[in-house]
Amino acid sequence: MRKNKVATGEDKCNYNGAVVLGLNDALVELSGALVGLSFALMETKTIATVGLITGFAAAVSMAASEYLSAKEDNQKQPGKAATHTGLAYLMAVIALITPYFIFQNALHATGVMFSLVIIIIAGYTGYVSKRQGISFKSKFFGMLMITLGVSVISFLFGSLVKNLI
Numbered sequence: 001m002r003k004n005k006v007a008t009g010e011d012k013c014n015y016n017g018a019v020v021l022g023l024n025d026a027l028v029e030l031s032g033a034l035v036g037l038s039f040a041l042m043e044t045k046t047i048a049t050v051g052l053i054t055g056f057a058a059a060v061s062m063a064a065s066e067y068l069s070a071k072e073d074n075q076k077q078p079g080k081a082a083t084h085t086g087l088a089y090l091m092a093v094i095a096l097i098t099p100y101f102i103f104q105n106a107l108h109a110t111g112v113m114f115s116l117v118i119i120i121i122a123g124y125t126g127y128v129s130k131r132q133g134i135s136f137k138s139k140f141f142g143m144l145m146i147t148l149g150v151s152v153i154s155f156l157f158g159s160l161v162k163n164l165i
Contacts, residue, residue: 015084022062022088023124024143030055030096031117032150036158038106048100055093059086092120117147
């Protein structure tokens, strides 16, 4: 007799990859975009609006890509995998753009957004490292360095665009 996946926690565990895909991609992509937009535009409501639209489109795109990937791999239910990826991405979008709706100073909003990125990375890394019995420190700093690297590149690009326009 087959056990209920939800009751055993198996279902949640099977979609960790889909969750980390959506979450990490949103943290890296959107934080980078928000930093670039912040230095190019300096108008928080515009940055938040562009971030929300961009983030929503990216969440739908990531969900669709995860659906196709899961279907191709035949390893999990494509709809569930897509939902996990899309919702994780969308939750990160909402968290990251919120400071831009609250604060009027773009640099202050960016600082708060980065604090949220670190908190989200730490929370997810803590959960995964405990669940999988792996090192928190190496996983946390790996995700953080990738996110910061993309943000620095996006800052430089945003500054370049601002100077060219």
